[in-house]
Every structure is written in C-alpha cells, then in structure tokens.
Amino acid sequence: MSNRVFEAEEVVEHNSPKDLYMVFEGKVYDVTSFAEDHPGGLDILLDYGGQDCTKSYRDVGHSAAADELLQEMYIGDLKPGAEERLLELRQPRTEESDAPSILLILALIIVPAVAVIGYMKFKG
Numbered sequence: 001m002s003n004r005v006f007e008a009e010e011v012v013e014h015n016s017p018k019d020l021y022m023v024f025e026g027k028v029y030d031v032t033s034f035a036e037d038h039p040g041g042l043d044i045l046l047d048y049g050g051q052d053c054t055k056s057y058r059d060v061g062h063s064a065a066a067d068e069l070l071q072e073m074y075i076g077d078l079k080p081g082a083e084e085r086l087l088e089l090r091q092p093r094t095e096e097s098d099a100p101s102i103l104l105i106l107a108l109i110i111v112p113a114v115a116v117i118g119y120m121k122f123k124g
C-alpha cells in the first residue's frame with residue numbers, strides 16, 4: 001500500500017490542540033492524542049501546529065523513546081518540496097478553546113460587584 005501524500009494546504013489546517021499535525025523529515029504525524037501529555041508542554045507543540053518541526057525537534061535532543069512515540073503517530077508523507085509552501089501558508093495559532101478566558105469571567109464578576117458596592121456606599 002502506498003503512503004498517503006499530503007499537500008501543504010491540508011497539513012496547515014491541523015494546528016489546534018484537538019487536531020494537531022506536524023511534519024518531521026518530510027513525514028506527516030498526527031500528534032493530537034499525545035499533545036496534552038508532551039513532557040515539553042502542549043504550548044510548544046502548538047507553535048509548530050501544521051508546520052515543520054524537524055529542526056526544533058532535533059535541537060531539543062529528543063530521546064530514542066521520543067522518536068519511537070513519533071513513529072507511532074505517522075500518517076503519511078508531505079508532498080516532496082512542499083516545505084516552503086507550508087511556511088508560506090503558516091496560519092496564526094488556533095487557541096485551545098473558544099471558551100471565554102478566566103480573566104473575562106473575573107471581570108464580569110468584579111466589575112458589577114464594585115459598582116454595586118460603590119453605589120451602596122454612595123447612597124450612604
């Protein structure tokens with residue numbers, strides 16, 4: 001069976017924590033299931049979501065165990081020569097969730113609370 005070949009256009013779409021592809025040495029890996037457990041953190045992986053991580057992966061000096069893990073997540077090959085196209089298509093990171101941030105929730109509680117307290121003090 002021949003390996004699936006991915007276009008750069010397809011790989012770049014997979015750049016969120018729940019759908020995360022990465023390219024290493026011309027091969028495409030679906031690291032979604034592992035991303036949350038990455039010892040180096042999810043955040044650093046998201047920086048390479050849908051992108052080539054060959055250099056950074058090597059620079060960290062990942063262990064043979066890490067290499068094996070990576071092989072288990074292999075899903076196909078990047079179209080030959082498409083690395084440059086990947087960079088051209090680089091998209092802004094997709095954030096973890098579209099739920100409102102904790103800061104926003106706090107602001108929504110604190111602002112009315114301060115307003116009510118202020119009003120009560122003002123009334124005497």
Ligand code: HEM
Pocket residue numbers: 022029031034038039040041044045048053056057060061062063064065066067069070
């Ligand atoms: C794409 C698949 C990846 C896999 C399967 C993977 C796997 C692992 C594993 C198993 C470790 C534990 C140490 C070791 O065994 O070497 C680790 C550590 C680490 N990884 Fe990755 N990694 C991946 C990608 C990356 C990328 C793209 C970066 C970006 C720079 C990165 C940064 C790190 C860092 C900084 C640590 C060290 C964490 C620490 O010891 O505090 N990893 N990774």
